[in-house]
Amino acid sequence: MQPVAFIPSPSQGVWHLGFVPIRAYALMIIIGIVVAVWLGERRWAAKGGTPGVIIDIAVWAVPFGLIGGRLYHVITDYQRYFGDGRNPVDALKIWEGGLGIWGAVLLGGVGAFIGCRRHGVSVAALGDAVAPGIALGQAIGRWGNYWNQELYGRPLDTFWALEIDQAHRPRLEDGSLDPKYADIATYHPAFLYESLWCVGVAVLVIWAAKRYKLTHGRAFALYVAGYTVGRFWIEWLRIDDAHQILGMRLNDWTALIVFLGAVGYIYWARNRTGPEKVGAGAGETPEPEEPKAEEPKAEPEPAAASEAAGSSTGASETKVDVSKADVSKAAEDEPVAEEEPKPEPDQAPGNEPGNEPEDEAKSETEAEPGDEPGDEPESEPKGEASTADDPAPQDDPADDPADRPAEDPGADPAPATGENGTRVDSAAEDGGADGAADEDRAGAGEEEPVKDPK
Structure with a gap:
């Protein structure tokens, strides 16, 4: 029985380069290993591992x-290698086919464990x-069974x-051809089924x-569970x-047991989280928290503060970084913060810019004779002595214009206040000629009688 269309088997699976045989079975396995290592390296680097580790571990695992x-x-x-009429040396002829995936994964895992420990x-x-x-890699390696015409299933009559x-x-x-299959030429391509299944598992x-x-x-356990389902x-x-x-x-029993073990591991490790050891060399896990913990060791604040003070006084001009410039700016802003309190909150409720002429007249009439030294008139009705002879009336030094520190010419003039907390505006602000004349005479030490507002 032979269908009209089918997948033909290869005429040979070995080529010779001189005396060196090139076997398709071994070639497929080698290609599969290369692909497995290549993809493993990419995924390992994506996990944060050091490149080249997969190749080093493959030297042990393969x-x-x-x-x-x-x-x-x-x-x-x-029974194929031991017993009557069998040659045990054939057990070493791996190129003729015969690799059990279960043993490959088991001992390959042992080799991987050794490499990981190193x-x-x-x-x-x-x-x-x-x-x-x-x-x-398994999907590619299964095509070696195609070249050896092995790993096929029941008879099949389809394209x-x-x-x-x-x-x-x-x-x-006894080695003779089974009569049931003597006339059947086409079968299930089991190798192709498994190859496609492995691609789907990947x-x-x-x-x-x-x-x-x-x-x-858990990803490895999922691969094992998925593969065993198809293999069954x-x-x-x-x-x-x-x-x-x-x-x-036997392989069905093995697949069933391994499947249960893989599913059990996935369930057991379902809540496992946290970082994994993927560092190479010293075996350290490249956690992002470690560099952050080392940042406070620099502590540039003291040096930055001293350099900021030096730059604010103009002693030296040095090249500083952004953090030092910020500290310097903060140091320069500190004196401004101290000068912020101004006597403006002490203003009387009625001292508005529109009422300045009246406020000045009121302040002149309500001022006490002892407010300013040298301003007491000789013809005082109350007959009080001058401040030169009687130093008893002690005014607050802060209210004495003579004791006030000289203000910066570039700064805005602060309004003066009297003893009773009223605002005395300057002649330039009031625009009054009398107020300016009075202030000049007061600065020269001349005595001026108090004007009667009435």
Whole structure:
């Protein structure tokens, strides 16, 4: 039986370059490893890990994985290599096919653990980074089974059926061709199913890890669980000899147990959060908090304050940074803050700019004779002595114009106040000639009788 359309099998799977054989099976495995390491490096760098760590750990994981995969195959199919008429040396011929993924993942994990310990990184974090790459590597490696015409399923009569030569069809224990399949040329391409399934698992892990932030080994566990589901039904299609337990192939039992273990780990680690050890070399986790904790060690405030004081007095002009310039500006602004209190709050409620002429007249009439030294008139009705002879009336030095500090010529003149807290405006502000004349005579020490407002 042979359908009109089908997938043809390759005529050969080995090419020779001189005396060096180039085997398609090994070539597919090598390409798969390269892709797995490449994708793992990209994902590891995205997690904050140091580039090159995946390659260094692969030096340990890949040899361990190949040995583990071969050991699993030989142990589970020992009848092919041991017994009457068998050659145990064939167990070493890995190029003829026969790698068990379960043993490869198990011992490959041991090699990865050794590499992680040497680099001081987390095994779980590493597994999350390389999980999609491993799935893609398996997808590529399964095409090695195509070149060896192995890993096929039950007979199939359709356009995607795989053609298998008689030399690679199922055989009996004595090595003869099984009569049931002697005339059947096309079968389920189980290798193709698994290859496509692995691609889907890789896409699933990449999407789920980003969508649900799967860390601490959960992305790797998802890869394991997803792969075992596909492997279970693919094993159900296979017709090659295999050990069976309770009517089910050994690989099906293995897939079921591993699936339960992966799902259990995902549930157990569902709440695990926090940083992971992805640092290389010293094994330190590159946490963003550590650089922030080191910032206060600089403490530039004292030096900045001293430089700011020097720059404000004009002693030296030095080049300072932005923080020192801010401190200098704050130091220059301090004297301004001290001069802010002005006598304006002491103004009487009625001292408005529009009432200045009346306020000045009122202040002149209500002023006491002892307010200013030297201003007491000789013809005082009350007969009080001058302030030169009687120093008893002691006014507040703050109200004495002679004792007030000279004001800055560039600053705005502050309004003067009398003893009773009234505002005495200057002649320039009032525009009154009499007020200006009185102030000149008062400064010269002349005595002026008090004017009667009436």
